[in-house]
């Protein structure tokens with residue numbers, strides 16, 4: 001939607017094919033029995049001055065209906081210990097000292113320094129990985145500009161390219177001197193693991209230090225809720241596409257990109273239509289994108305030598321890719337005080353593969369999300385993909401039993417945060433990776449993008465000059481803000497090359 005809106009504004013004749021009946025995919029909001037549930041993503045970042053969503057809003061003349069969420073979330077390490085993730089830096093410093101002690105401060109100082117350097121670099125919208133000599137040149141120019149604007153002092157950060165966040169924690173662990181300090185550092189590791197799982201898809205011992213430091217900064221950069229739900233972003237983009245003369249066709253599933261002489265000429269749909277096209281952007285993971293190309297285009301998809309040298313990857317759902325198990329609840333709002341924080345992460349190491357769950361309530365000030373005196377709640381947990389498909393193959397009973405077990409475990413954990421939740425439930429729906437495949441078209445229901453454990457795992461967006469990838473498989477990866485940044489970069493390059 002981001003790339004289509006930008007291209008439509010630049011004067012291109014744009015048609016968006018969306019197989020679903022509402023926009024947004026993993027960051028969409030769906031209506032059910034008087035509620036508006038966020039389907040996956042719930043908190044949106046990048047709206048701070050100069051941030052990617054702010055830049056996008058300026059470029060498209062959209063004023064986002066975003067409302068800051070402070071604290072960004074509450075992390076429930078145990079029933080008694082809750083860490084408030086404040087965007088306000090002074091409050092956050094007090095909070096982290098209280099929970100993790102003075103010993104952890106060198107870690108936090110490293111994280112903040114590194115994140116500041118990386119975010120300032122990311123805001124230059126670097127084209128990573130470069131896919132041509134022109135892009136090497138552009139990357140070089142952007143890098144030099146960044147160095148000139150103060151990046152030089154942060155250059156040392158890049159010596160950490162091979163280290164993990166876990167290595168950084170180990171470093172401070174070696175200096176602990178008392179059992180109380182050891183306990184605080186255990187808590188630090190639990191906290192970081194949980195935060196990285198949602199922001200980088202892997203724990204500290206795996207997450208690349210550079211990515212991890214930036215991912216840990218998300219709450220501090222400020223997150224917010226959109227009026228009407230997270231789908232409000234995609235809905236605003238659709239409006240912009242339409243206002244610029246573009247078309248958004250819902251219920252229209254692209255099935256093949258047809259080509260002549262290595263160039264796309266049309267997109268066929270499962271509904272039997274054919275849309276002539278000389279530029280195609282596929283908002284899909286690479287494994288789904290490749291299956292949509294005719295043989296001519298598959299042959300034309302030749303990674304550039306830098307990409308080949310950087311990684312030897314196969315185009316498939318990665319073995320370590322995560323799925324999400326979701327529970328959507330419409331509840332009687334009387335069990336939740338109006339001042340109650342909206343987002344919570346609950347750690348449950350003893351059950352669920354994701355070792356916890358994330359839950360977000362609709363804001364009390366947004367009547368569009370739920371009937372009077374009620375609230376909409378979205379809960380998610382990381383889950384392995386394959387067992388869901390095995391259960392599905394074993395039959396409806398097995399699959400439904402598994403869904404029921406997960407729902408019960410999620411409700412148990414959520415009761416810790418919202419006592420009385422079970423008795424307040426008015427509507428409840430559950431979704432597994434099978435549901436995700438059905439609603440987003442992502443094979444096996446793989447969501448959240450690649451684990452951020454390697455600098456070169458993400459794809460470059462260019463397949464040919466007329467065929468591009470957008471979405472969370474291309475740099476800089478997962479999250480609505482990162483997907484928007486990736487799409488802005490693609491449009492910048494397309495306009496340079498083809499205009």
Ligand SMILES: Cc1cc2nc3c(=O)[nH]c(=O)nc-3n(C[C@H](O)[C@H](O)[C@H](O)COP(=O)(O)OP(=O)(O)OC[C@H]3O[C@@H](n4cnc5c(N)ncnc54)[C@H](O)[C@@H]3O)c2cc1C
Nearest residue numbers: 019025026027040041042043253254441447471472479480
């Ligand atoms: C449970 C969960 C929680 C998350 N929480 C957050 C969060 O709080 N904050 C955040 O910033 N990010 C969060 N994320 C990540 C974020 O949602 C994603 O990174 C981002 O939305 C991915 O966008 P995308 O465009 O790459 O893919 P998608 O969201 O999958 O969009 C692809 C779109 O293409 C459509 N489509 C697919 N195939 C076809 C076809 N053949 N023809 C036509 N249309 C097709 C789909 O219907 C869909 O609308 C979360 C993700 C999940 C799963």
